[in-house]
Amino acid sequence: MEKRLIMFYNITHKGGCSMARRKNTYAYSRLNPNGRSSYRRRGIRWNRIIPVGGAILFVLILVVAFNFSRMRLIVKGYSFSEQNEILELTSDKINTILEQDKMDHISTWIEKSKKVNYYDEYEKYYSYHQNMKSKDVIATVDEIFDNYVKKMHGYTDDQLWKILKNASIADMKYLSSHHYSYKDMSPYMKVKGFVYQDMDRYVELYNKVKNYNYAVLYTSYPFIDSSNKTDKHYNIKNPSSLTLLVKKGFYFSSSYRPKDLVKPDAKYLPSNKRNNDNPYLRKAAYEAFKNMYNDAKKENLTLLLNSCYRGYNEQKGIYEDMQKKYGALYASTNVAIPGSSEHQTGLGMDITSKSVDDGKSLVFGNTQEYKWLKANCYKYGFVIRYQGDKTKMTGITNEPWHIRYVGKETAKQMTDNNWCLEEYVLYTGNLPEIK
Numbered sequence: 554m555e556k557r558l559i560m561f562y563n564i565t566h567k568g569g570c571s572m573a574r575r576k577n578t579y580a581y582s583r584l585n586p587n588g589r590s591s592y593r594r595r596g597i598r599w600n601r602i603i604p605v606g607g608a609i610l611f612v613l614i615l616v617v618a619f620n621f622s623r624m625r626l627i628v629k630g631y632s633f634s635e636q637n638e639i640l641e642l643t644s645d646k647i648n649t650i651l652e653q654d655k656m657d658h659i660s661t662w663i664e665k666s667k668k669v670n671y672y673d674e675y676e677k678y679y680s681y682h683q684n685m686k687s688k689d690v691i692a693t694v695d696e697i698f699d700n701y702v703k704k705m706h707g708y709t710d711d712q713l714w715k716i717l718k719n720a721s722i723a724d725m726k727y728l729s730s731h732h733y734s735y736k737d738m739s740p741y742m743k744v745k746g747f748v749y750q751d752m753d754r755y756v757e758l759y760n761k762v763k764n765y766n767y768a769v770l771y772t773s774y775p776f777i778d779s780s781n782k783t784d785k786h787y788n789i790k791n792p793s794s795l796t797l798l799v800k801k802g803f804y805f806s807s808s809y810r811p812k813d814l815v816k817p818d819a820k821y822l823p824s825n826k827r828n829n830d831n832p833y834l835r836k837a838a839y840e841a842f843k844n845m846y847n848d849a850k851k852e853n854l855t856l857l858l859n860s861c862y863r864g865y866n867e868q869k870g871i872y873e874d875m876q877k878k879y880g881a882l883y884a885s886t887n888v889a890i891p892g893s894s895e896h897q898t899g900l901g902m903d904i905t906s907k908s909v910d911d912g913k914s915l916v917f918g919n920t921q922e923y924k925w926l927k928a929n930c931y932k933y934g935f936v937i938r939y940q941g942d943k944t945k946m947t948g949i950t951n952e953p954w955h956i957r958y959v960g961k962e963t964a965k966q967m968t969d970n971n972w973c974l975e976e977y978v979l980y981t982g983n984l985p986e987i988k
Contacts (some may be wrong), residue, residue, distance in 0.1 A: 626640075631659070639659065649670055657676070662676070665691055666695075674698060675690055678690055678717060681714075693722060704729040705728060707735070709735075723750065741765055745984045746773035748772075755769055758772060764980055766980055767979045770979050776801065778979075785802050787802060787985075788806065789804060789805055791986040792805055793811065796963050796974075799898060801889075801948065803987060805894075807892060809897065814834065814835060814836075815833065816833055817832055821857060823858075823859055823905055823910040825910075833862040833899065834862060835900055837934075837958065838899065845929070845935070849929075855922070856922055856926065858904065860903040861903075862897070863894060865897060869891035872884055872891055875887065886949065886950060895957055902958075903952075904917065904922075904956055906922035908920050927953070931964040933961070934959060936957055938952070939973075947973055959977075
């Protein structure tokens with residue numbers, strides 16, 4: 554019994570102390586010198602991670618590979634339904650579409666044309682011609698690119714599309730057979746009224762006059778020179794322009810009346826016109842006339858306003874009266890057709906003088922006032938509109954009394970070059986806005 558107690562004591566005390574020491578030693582081994590816990594980390598088991606990661610990567614590669622085209626279409630902004638339509642095409646056609654910018658009307662082109670290589674051209678052409686039906690866009694682009702573009706050598710894409718903004722199929726056919734470079738055409742294209750199929754005529758006339766504006770306008774609107782007859786009728790869209798050319802071919806609407814008309818003081822009118830209800834002028838012309846009147850007065854010369862603004866209906870009455878009295882030929886060469894009269898601008902006016910008003914002179918063209926006017930009117934922004942040496946161009950016989958306000962800069966330019974208004978328009982390209 555005693556031996557058993559001794560053995561139990563040894564087991565419980567010696568063994569226990571040993572276990573306690575191992576426990577304490579283990580516990581203290583978790584502390585770093587600062588007394589903080591410092592567990593030992595287990596090593597990363599790469600032998601397990603690498604196979605799993607490789608498998609995931611392989612799956613991702615397969616997913617990307619099988620959906621790469623769709624992903625590119627998503628990036629470009631195509632909708633899911635558009636992606637499906639595109640992905641139903643053959644791989645070469647899909648790649649063609651992927652090489653282009655996003656097309657907003659891709660579904661239309663896929664539905665109506667098999668020429669995938671022209672889809673981008675359809676899209677661009679339609680952006681310039683949105684009033685066209687899609688089937689007409691396709692037909693036009695197909696014909697132009699199948700038959701004509703390939704023959705037009707030396708054009709960049711930008712140059713070609715500048716032409717296609719307004720060129721017809723007939724224009725492209727013309728250009729493909731005449732071999733004008735873009736550089737050849739460029740100076741003519743800048744002029745209002747340019748027509749591709751008139752290039753031969755432009756070049757021929759340019760070689761004579763050495764002016765691109767003149768070459769284009771005289772060819773496209775030959776009636777600017779009144780020796781060329783016309784049955785054309787263009788409506789003026791900018792009737793308030795100071796340099797507006799109005800004549801047979803370029804017409805005001807019957808309702809046009811300038812908004813800034815003013816009534817001159819009585820002292821600027823002949824004695825028999827002072828009760829006239831219609832001596833109105835546009836304000837700019839009236840202010841310029843007053844300055845001219847005052848300077849002429851300093852030389853004892855008195856200029857008067859004989860006839861100014863006339864509306865469409867009044868001009869019509871005058872023209873019909875002349876026809877009845879003197880015949881159609883006389884009326885057409887001496888009176889403007891209604892809608893084509895300088896007087897409807899509010900800038901044209903017939904001038905007389907006090908000497909004529911008093912009966913001391915019979916004809917204004919023989920007066921000192923006229924001589925002074927002819928020499929000085931440009932300083933105030935006026936030109937004598939219908940001069941005898943310009944009758945062929947203007948279509949109106951000599952009218953020394955009719956002046957037109959165009960502004961000082963234009964008046965000086967016309968005077969320095971001895972231009973009538975028609976020539977000013979031809980040389981400068983200042984064509985009216987017309988429709």
